[in-house]
Amino acid sequence: MVRKNAKLMTALLAVLTMMMAAASTVTGTRAQSATPAATMSGPVATAKPGQKVDFTLLPKAVGNPVFAQADSGAQEAAAELKSTGKYQFVGPDKADVQQQIEFIKSLTTQKVNVIAISANDAKAVVPALKDARGQGIKVVGWDSPPAPDGRDVFIEQVDFSTAGQVMADMALDILGANGGKFAVLSATADAANQNIWIASLKDTIKTNPKYSKLTLLDVVFGNDDATKSYTEAQGLVDKYPDMQLIMAPTTVGIAAAAKAMQDGKLCDKVKVSGLGLPDDMVSYTKNGCAPEYALWSFKNIGYLTYYTGYLLATGAIKGAAGENYMAGRMGAYTIQKDKDGGLFVLMGPFTVFNKDNVDQFVSAPASAATMSATMAATKAP
Amino acid sequence: MNRFRVRAESVRELGLLLIIVAITLYFGSQITNFFSATTFQRIADSVMIIAVVAVGQTLVVLTRNIDLSVGSVVGLTAFVVGKQFAGNLNLSPVLAIGLALGIGGVLGLVNGLIVAYGRVPAIVATLGTLAIYRGLLFQYANNSNISTRFLPDWVVNLPSQTLITIGTLNITVLAGLALAVVIVFQLGLTFVPSARRLYAIGSDPETARTSGIPARRLILIAFIVCGLLSGLAGFMYLAKFGTITSVAAQGLELQVVAAVVLGGINVFGGSGRVIGSLLGAILVGTLEYGFIRMRISEFWKQAAEGLAILLAVAGDVIILARFRAYLARAQSRAHLSASTTAVIVPKQESS
């Protein structure tokens, strides 16, 4: 376990350095994550373990493995900080904003200290979250942000503005330096983060000459539904006979697209890439249908989210731009202000998976059993 | 009487076929290369799972009941079978498919018992089991996924296996399986006497009861068969998508009911044929694929689908009912109570 973690950290660090270099050339504006404490301006807050913080991690929906990974990360942090409060992971059974509002209301009634939410609708959750904040509850957004006035701070998993470049890089890796034609298979048309990433991708291709040989043919939506994504992927192949790549920045879409290409015996002609879970994708990585794709660590998001919430609830940080704090094994972070006035913390880089490294990110075959075993292990202080 | 009903249904199905042909011609005029083996392949691909479930649903609807839990049954079966593979990659095909049928059958049995022997209205009972079965899946899955790495090659590669090739048309094993199910059940409903009794139950429960048809047992069997076929569809779902989450096949019931209604199965029971459901599913599949190819917003597709259902039902009632009434009058005045038409024709229409 330890060795695996160490390996993972090395890999993360390697990618991180690469990303920092890349990102500074492109955006150059946003402070990078996990900055060495020495280079930070101002004091760095640290957590005092053993305080009572009732913390709830509220995902878009339960039943999705990536959110379960975030849960395991948050549990790890809770165990480290020895919080005497209650930690819980609850949510709706489908990504439905109405149910999520009901959960926010009931958590407000229970007067928990921290609600950490991945919002199903950035705006619709705001009135309920404002209520919660009015009663002194700290709101930490993660994965999918609530609008600025509904949150104290948002843990931005990766710099959204670099997502386009990461995708463009993978496209070049797969297609070769001469580029080629590709299409995007997205989730829903109203998914805010998807739209930001796609805009960033379009922008990257247009402005950076390095990617000028990439041609984006179309953007279609699979609604994060396996059936629809599968059919849309087939439709892309039929519409664009010269398409060489499907870029699917959604874990559901990328798996369905890869299977559609494999079933159609098209993997030699059309590759699949995007954002995917190694657990879902490993067989496609190895058979060449999806040679390269990226994602961030959901476990780390959970971990960092818990630390941030704990520090806010215990008053160690106030939740203001410019504050620095230590988040356990992940290092130091700074709260920054976004263009829209919302506060955020930038977590860290994408991890790019390919056949050389994918095995170390895949959980053991009896995943459920191992997962609960590690959970039990982390639960004990 | 049965002969006339069958003829009326043939007219209905012929109409549906003509609509499908017309739509295909329209798409063909708009999309280059639409008339190709690929198009056939795609539509067969997207229709096969719905078609298998729709056959089971047809049996249930014929008895004046409905099974809304099919989506949950498909999802639960796909997950459980996938999980067994995760534990044992060498699980034999016979055992795996047997397991899928078994799970589906048991879930269908539960539905059937609640409806036929517990006398809970089907729409309510299966609305309940829709939620319960899905809840079981969530508990069982415990936030995990089934992915292709857990599955043996024969399952993952099943969708790309071709059964027979006719000219440039490839019929895959799974599509062939779906077609076989449709044919077997169509023949069964036409020629097996006890299956024909399903019509009697649906069209006139009172008469069926007094003439000694074991209504409860037949309704139970219809639900079990619907469960079995949903289980089979669950296995096909697993093979087709490879990645199974706890929301797998959520909402499938609506597509299935839409196919059945489009296919001319009377929601009040008693009339309709399996072939009709298949055509209904094909119509939906053709619309979907055509819209994708034409790059028309999927939102319009939903609106078009709604309109299609409405027109199909309206066509049934307004045109077909008159046709049936005409047939009935022409053949015999004394003999018939025209029970098949009486169910759906309101007074003001037939006068």
Next chain:
Amino acid sequence: MITQPTHRRNWNWLQGRETLLAVIFVGVIFVNIQLSPYFLGVDNLVNVFQLSIEKATIALIMTLIIISGEIDLSVAAVMGLCATIFGWLYQGGVALPLAALLTLGIGTLCGVFNGMWIAYLGLPSLAVTLAGLVGYRGLASVILEEKSVSEFPDWFSALGQKNIAGLPFPPTLVLFVLLFAVFVGVLHFSAFGRTVTVIGNNKEAARFAGVGVRRTKLTLFIVSGFMSALAGLMYAARVGTVRANVAEGFELDIITMVVLGGVSIFGGSGTLIGVGLAVLVVLSLRNGMQLSNINGSVQTSVIGLLLVLSLLLPTLFHDVREARRRVKPVPPLAPPIADELPKEESQRSIKTTL
């Protein structure tokens, strides 16, 4: 508030749907109080209602529709369409009150459209409103596409979010209570309500009754469209953001409430008191589970289980009692129970299910 059912010693009171629901409701409340110290807070009790006020509002008209032997699956889609149109109009610069009026008008039109097919052409409501469910949602998506509309004026949001000065509940809750009273009056104390019940009780006879029946059915569906539009407005006020997928899947919850309330899905019987109690049971049960931090998937299946058991258990009780009664007095000639049901029962089991 709740009658004491325990006076009588036999199981007859169990047959009374309202009594059964009242008992379940008291039970749920009792368990909730045990499980969570927050349950009895005024804020929470208001929340319980306020969070599902749109569903409860639509359940009122759905009760009448199901009693008349029909069903409306399109309510949530109409609600979504109306909320969408409301947002779209407001965004386009239409004054809010006017936009609200237009929205109610459009909802009513949807009702007219549904009702015409059902009442005058005799199409099955299940199929027509299934088409509506798909079609209206499609239209909503065509109008707003992926966009959302928010930032309605404060006075409007206050209707659904802010408490009336001095009282612990917002205006929409008052509106609902008024509507509930009106619907009770219409269903149980008016000629129209009697007609609705008669239609549901005897479709065959009602069919021959002619124009009155058609008009009644059309009226029901028109009111359904209007109420769905109203619910759309309530949603916009309460949540403050609308988009095309508003209220997706609400129809199942609404039908669950109505059927749990003892309204026969075959039509002909049911009371609004029962539905009111069922709404209370469902909402307090969900709230209790939320306060105990039970996940959404479990919540949904518990409600599903309640739905099935609430219909199954009384039937089973009845059967067991019947069997005993039958066995005692006539031992020699006990009827063969093979597949033959007592007449009344078999009719119930296979009478028009849809």
